[in-house]
Amino acid sequence: MKLDGIASFVAVADAGSISEAARLLRLSKSVVSERLGELERSVGARLLHRTTRRLSMTEDGAAFLDRARRILREVEEAGADLAERRGTLTGPMRIAAPITFGNMHLGPALYPFLAAHPQIELTLDLDDRRVDIASGAYDGVIRHGIIDDSRLMVWRLAPSRRFLVASNDYLARYGTPRSIADLDDHRGIFYTNRGVADWRFVGPGGAQIVRARVALRVNNGEMIRDAALAGLGIALLPAFIAGPVVRAGRLQIIDVGIRPEGESVFLAHPEGRRPSAKLRALADHLRRAFGDPPYWEEGLSSVDPA
Known part of the structure; x- marks a missing residue:
């Protein structure tokens, strides 16, 4: 069972098509299809139903997907841990955030962080819909609101009035x-x-x-x-x-x-999973960039009711 086959399978499952997965992986469709076929032969099961019009997950594919994601994550974290032991923040990181906050404040705070750590490969998904943090699809999810779910592992980035x-x-x-x-x-x-x-x-x-x-x-x-x-x-x-x-x-x-x-801007990460050094570094950077009180509240304190 080869890692590139597992990576191709997860990419296809997330993207919903072989062509889109190939684009994200920067590979040809034929290479991705070949890797999927090799993976299916190695596990002895069909993982995907493929027709000319649509692609869907088989029952075996759905059962294998969570394990496949964990395998890739463990490999990524192992490599990142070794790099972090040498004092380097490196590897992929996927974050979700709300659209408006992302455009107005998160983006400008992120750019200097990424410039300082060029070996981090960040994927940022901006979406106002609630994200299932426990799914493991994201390393962290930035949200604005009340922190009222005790099951979440949460870092408060800034207060929000x-x-x-x-x-x-x-x-x-x-x-x-x-x-x-x-x-x-x-x-x-x-x-x-x-x-x-x-x-x-x-x-x-x-x-x-x-x-x-x-x-x-x-x-x-x-x-x-x-x-x-x-x-x-x-x-x-x-x-x-x-x-x-x-x-x-x-x-x-x-x-x-x-x-x-009162509410907060916070970063939540999956429970039971040790956050990477780069995620901790990002949280620390965002706290400093936003400030306490945050810079966006400047000049508003005089109109705040007692």
């Missing part, structure tokens, strides 16, 4: 809410990946949930910001999205006398 914001035009037309109760009469712009259209606040009596009338539901933070700029309603946005337009005076922070529930 959120603010209620609206445009001057919206507030001129509908008035400025001054309390939690006032929000019931306003239109809200909500982030759908949180599951429900509500805003959570924390006061002396504990958590309070507010459900405003829905103006828009959308699964992207930049579109929420743009909808608020267009005067569609009030949005609850993290400072890393709202900061620039608030400082420019294009959105106004609304003080209802109570603070939105």
